[in-house]
Amino acid sequence: MNLNTRHHEKWLKKRKLTFIAFSIQLIIVGIEYSFTILTLWSYIKKMITTDTPKLYYGVVSVSYMVASSVVTPIIGRIVDKKRNVNHCFLICNMLMITGNVLYSLPFSPFFLVGGRVMAGFGGALESVIFSEVIRSYPASETSSKLSVLSIMYNLGFILGPGVNFFFKDISFFIGNWHIRDVNFPGLFMGFVCIAMEILTITMVYDVSKEFDYKALAENTAINNTGDEVYTDCDIIDNDELPLMEYNYPKEKNTKTLSINSDEFTIIKILKLLFLRFDSALVMLSNFFLSFFIISTDTWLPLLVFEKLHLSMKELNICFMGACSFSAFSLLLFILRSFSDKKMILVLLISLVGFCTVSTSFIILSNYSNSKLKW
Numbered sequence: 001m002n003l004n005t006r007h008h009e010k011w012l013k014k015r016k017l018t019f020i021a022f023s024i025q026l027i028i029v030g031i032e033y034s035f036t037i038l039t040l041w042s043y044i045k046k047m048i049t050t051d052t053p054k055l056y057y058g059v060v061s062v063s064y065m066v067a068s069s070v071v072t073p074i075i076g077r078i079v080d081k082k083r084n085v086n087h088c089f090l091i092c093n094m095l096m097i098t099g100n101v102l103y104s105l106p107f108s109p110f111f112l113v114g115g116r117v118m119a120g121f122g123g124a125l126e127s128v129i130f131s132e133v134i135r136s137y138p139a140s141e142t143s144s145k146l147s148v149l150s151i152m153y154n155l156g157f158i159l160g161p162g163v164n165f166f167f168k169d170i171s172f173f174i175g176n177w178h179i180r181d182v183n184f185p186g187l188f189m190g191f192v193c194i195a196m197e198i199l200t201i202t203m204v205y206d207v208s209k210e211f212d213y214k215a216l217a218e219n220t221a222i223n224n225t226g227d228e229v230y231t232d233c234d235i236i237d238n239d240e241l242p243l244m245e246y247n248y249p250k251e252k253n254t255k256t257l258s259i260n261s262d263e264f265t266i267i268k269i270l271k272l273l274f275l276r277f278d279s280a281l282v283m284l285s286n287f288f289l290s291f292f293i294i295s296t297d298t299w300l301p302l303l304v305f306e307k308l309h310l311s312m313k314e315l316n317i318c319f320m321g322a323c324s325f326s327a328f329s330l331l332l333f334i335l336r337s338f339s340d341k342k343m344i345l346v347l348l349i350s351l352v353g354f355c356t357v358s359t360s361f362i363i364l365s366n367y368s369n370s371k372l373k374w
Helices: 003-048 055-082 085-103 109-123 124-134 139-167 185-203 213-223 224-235 243-247 253-263 266-275 277-307 311-337 340-364
Strands: 171-174 177-180
Touching: 003 055, 003 085, 003 109, 003 124, 003 177, 003 185, 003 311, 055 085, 055 109, 055 277, 085 109, 085 124, 085 185, 085 243, 124 139, 124 340, 139 185, 139 311, 177 185, 185 224, 185 311, 266 277, 277 311, 277 340
Parallel strands: none
Antiparallel strands: 171 177
């Protein structure tokens, strides 16, 4: 086995380990989010002293989403330019550790808000993961890899309610710090994120960085070793890694590389997204779907606890059922390809389903618990 082949196989092994770490990270993000949604209202009602519990419930809920939305484009831009995926994971997981531990402190509602803001950096890792997978895998494998990652994310939502069943009888003290079933998930997720930090050190690599033609151009300009650099890159099979074909032009001219690196600017990307009818329609659909999911996550616990007077068991079942169906649907997408027309049909069916669910919740909210005997 020659040096070129060993280099190629070593890179493929790094890519495989990184993808496994990505999957685990998305499971952790899903578990953390589901834990918070399931326990937040009970946490505020049982352990936080305040005259406006619903106000803080809304603020804590939205703090994670706002933080994640704000930092996602910033982190995404940094990683796109630097390709420092490993460092990004280490920093975001450290913030998740701090945020979850801070969230578990019941001494003030501001601890909950601050904790969720810091945990929002974990949500920003989703875009980093998906972008890195798209850069590191050929187009023929991208769809299946992204579907697997989406399944892992939904698996976290399934595991969250399942694990939460085991926390119902927890109650102990660490000094004045009272740990109960409603804030123990924060402490638990802190330890889980520590484990993820260890996995990041050993399994997450900057796999797309060596194929970034911007870095190649800089290296060529500084060292004047264009031929040597391209010789190292030539060991990669273009069929296996088509990013080589897309990112590296045939000419070995530094100026040409610099021009091509500016081919896609932010302004051009925004025009492409918002001024084309098909892309604008997709973004609009995603907006309404995301709005429905986020708003449902926010008011579902209030409906279950305050209106229907049900227990955590029923809320866990609701989340497990919804996420199990999502994971099953994604599994179908992996095993069987769907045409554009079928995907549009699936979107329409989903929209009808969302409307049905919303209507059902509105109807149920008008019934008292005495009318809901199983």
